[in-house]
Amino acid sequence: MNEKGAPIVIVGAGQAAARAAQSLRTQGYAGNITMIGAELHAPYERPPLSKAVLCDDTEPTLEVLTATQFTECNVQFMPGVRVLRLDAEARLLHLDDGRQLSYGRCLLATGGKVRELPDLPQGAPRVHYMRSLDDARMLRGVLTGGIHLAVIGGGFLGLEVAASALRRGARVTVIESAPVLLGRFLPQEVSSWLSEALRGEGARIELGQALRAARTDAHGVEIELGSGEIIRADQVLVAIGLLPEVALAQDAGLAMDEKNGGILVNTACQSSHPDIFAAGDCASQFNAHLDRPMRIESWQNANAQAETAAAGLLGLPSAKQAFPWFWTDQGKHNIQMLGLGAPDLAYVRRGHLNEAKAVWIGHREGVPVHGIALNAGGDLRALRPLFETRKAFDTADFETSPLPLRAWVKSAMALQSTET
Missing domain, CATH: 3.50.50.60 (FAD/NAD(P)-binding domain)
Known part of the structure; x- marks a missing residue:
């Protein structure tokens, strides 16, 4: 891509947008980056909105990038501006203030809207x-x-x-x-x-x-x-859910995922138009760990797809796809998950509910699919390698083994290796 030509334009100014801009710079891009955000705020973290922003005596710092980091990204930031139309063939964005903005490649990080x-x-x-x-x-x-x-x-x-x-x-x-x-x-x-x-x-x-x-x-x-x-x-x-914000993509004729409503993207976060990419809540990407296209609304996914999209925009190889991870703080309790649940999963548990500390593995014939940790995030991190093998484990041994969890995971994976 000609770094002195039309800029990379990021439509959206949330988590995925900010991390994509940062990743473009860390991956060596020295050309122009423009970021367009409908809100007047600089990119901020959304998870604290339902917790710390509501409860803390002083509003917490929410910025995705510090002021110094944002300055180092050298982004032309356009807050309080909406994109009305995306002309994919002309590589042109029509803005609500009457301006038109050309681009070389475009990243849609438009997020979602409430139902x-x-x-x-x-x-x-x-x-x-x-x-x-x-x-x-x-x-x-x-x-x-x-x-x-x-x-x-x-x-x-x-x-x-x-x-x-x-x-x-x-x-x-x-x-x-x-x-x-x-x-x-x-x-x-x-x-x-x-x-x-x-x-x-x-x-x-x-x-x-x-x-x-x-x-x-x-x-x-x-x-x-x-x-x-x-x-x-x-x-x-x-609070009845989120709809992907995909009106620009639909009007521009991009391919959409009929099941989840997201913008269909490939492994590089590239849409059906070669110069338009998408990341975050608005994007539907095939997930190799879950064997189907997914639109994942999570902090982790926004960060991971932002990095992938930045590499794709530059024509560089992307990092290995991470196993989906999600967390929620329910009052004083923290719940973390790997993967997604399904009606046909059987669950095994370690730990005690009366102590409010436990970890579950949801499996299909012994193959781990879904992990849940209640006030035990470290245990879930220890289990991640087991999930990534996509091989069966001894479900009864998981529940009854006296080994600490990390030692049990090493033992289980060693046993998997001898069985292949």
Whole structure:
């Protein structure tokens, strides 16, 4: 690529965008980089929004890159600007301020947007969604002691906010349409433990409850459940998932993943157009560890794909694909996961739930597929090599062996080697 020609333009200014810009520089690119962000903020970390931003006495530092690092990246940053149209053939971006911007290659790091409930739209009084720093600040401002917060959606984000609200002294009701919390991600044993832990902290949890109707007025929020019960609250958070922000890609004619809605990219994060790449929440990439295209909404995936995309933009080989990893802080408890759950997995456990410290392996005929650690992140890191072998292990021995976990992993992998 001609480094003196049209710049690399990054559309988006989140985690993936910032790390991609940094990686372009560390991988040797000396040309122009332009980053366009719809928000006025410089790139910031989103995981603390539902936790530290809501709870800490002083708002934490959220920047993805320090001011010095951002300066060293030598990026032309355009905050508060939206891209209205992407003309792939002309290599041209049409901006909402009337300008047009040409590029040599483009990275779409547009992230996602919240799913909305028609009865509780964004911007309505007493209604909150959690995607941006401004969203978090607004919710924090109303989380005074004694208010009643209704949380619609018992996913990771909803439960994180529920725990933070309890910590701030609010009363909390969580409304989840599924019969269990996080049923797509956790086995029944872990889900039940988490439900009871939250109830123990004071949350009311309504499971298996569809939302029939909702309305707000000057006095509060009224939520009608499928059972007919009316729940009245002072404020409501809607946390029912994320949609990939792919309008630009669709309008430009890029190939999309029909199953998960993401922009289809190859191993280099290159889209169906050779000069357009995508990374982060908006991208769907085949995952070699899970044997299918995936759109993974995680901090780790944003960082990993940013590095891969930077290499792809420069025509360089990319690093080996990492095993998917995710974490969530549920109040005082930390849950980490490797891979993804599935209905047909069997689980084995080490540790004790009554001590709130355990690790599980979800397997298919002994082949590890899904790892979960409750307040035991180090144990999950120790298990990662076992997952990467994609070979069967002795499930009974995992539960009963007296060996410390790291020693057990070495023993299990040595046994795998003798069996091949």
